Amino acid sequence: MRTPVLAGNWKMYLTPAEGRQMIETLRPLVEGLMDREIVLCPTYTALAAASEAIEGSNISIGGQNMHPAREGAFTGEIAPPMLKALGCRYVIIGHSERRQYFGETDATVAEKVRAALTEGLIPIVCVGETLEQREKGVTNPVVEIQVRQGLAGLSPEELPGVIIAYEPIWAIGTGRTASPDDAQQVCAFIRSVLAGLADDGAQQTRILYGGSVKPDNIKELMNRPDIDGALVGGASLKAESFARIVRFEEQ
Numbered sequence: 001m002r003t004p005v006l007a008g009n010w011k012m013y014l015t016p017a018e019g020r021q022m023i024e025t026l027r028p029l030v031e032g033l034m035d036r037e038i039v040l041c042p043t044y045t046a047l048a049a050a051s052e053a054i055e056g057s058n059i060s061i062g063g064q065n066m067h068p069a070r071e072g073a074f075t076g077e078i079a080p081p082m083l084k085a086l087g088c089r090y091v092i093i094g095h096s097e098r099r100q101y102f103g104e105t106d107a108t109v110a111e112k113v114r115a116a117l118t119e120g121l122i123p124i125v126c127v128g129e130t131l132e133q134r135e136k137g138v139t140n141p142v143v144e145i146q147v148r149q150g151l152a153g154l155s156p157e158e159l160p161g162v163i164i165a166y167e168p169i170w171a172i173g174t175g176r177t178a179s180p181d182d183a184q185q186v187c188a189f190i191r192s193v194l195a196g197l198a199d200d201g202a203q204q205t206r207i208l209y210g211g212s213v214k215p216d217n218i219k220e221l222m223n224r225p226d227i228d229g230a231l232v233g234g235a236s237l238k239a240e241s242f243a244r245i246v247r248f249e250e251q
């Protein structure tokens, strides 16, 4: 039995005050839901306010990225122990926006995954194909390379400590969601790739879907056997819509 994960990625939105307000509104709407993990990933500057605002609740926080080193002369970067010190339990690694705009590769993803696990952070590792790759019919090989290289060097025992987020790039922020069946197909394929790395571990590893997840499609997505939750962008900025997603409630 895999515990569902509903994670909100605020990207470069919400100031500390706006983030705090969002969490204060969210808390009563998701209170008592202990059978799922509820995660918010604010900007670095909103992490401290979010950390205070979630205290005593069933909501956790995570970083959107981090540097793999524990410290060093890396202007503008944030180290894993700094995320930990702010109360983060999770960290998103290799989001397609990081890969597209900031030159992240499967090799840097692998380095960061290792650093996150060493620090006791749960990495949410993002993979997914472009529209061009989907149209060429190469989704599976593209995703397989990202999974294998991004998780390179992990032992079979470490695998269940990682969360994979399948996010087709063409579905991010476009309002165009992969159909639940298409998303299920790729998530099942990812699980088969994981099974090659760790037989039992693959059954325990959570695989999320991301890309225009909304209250009106979450239920259908969660009905699929290999989709264990969602990584939500736009719809996680408002407490009401994120709460509906967390509760698997259609509008």
Ligand SMILES: O=C[C@H](O)COP(=O)(O)O
Binding pocket: 009, 095, 167, 171, 172, 173, 174, 175, 210, 211, 212, 213, 231, 232, 233, 234, 235
């Ligand atoms: O990290 C979240 C994804 O990029 C999905 O974003 P979206 O829900 O706005 O499409």
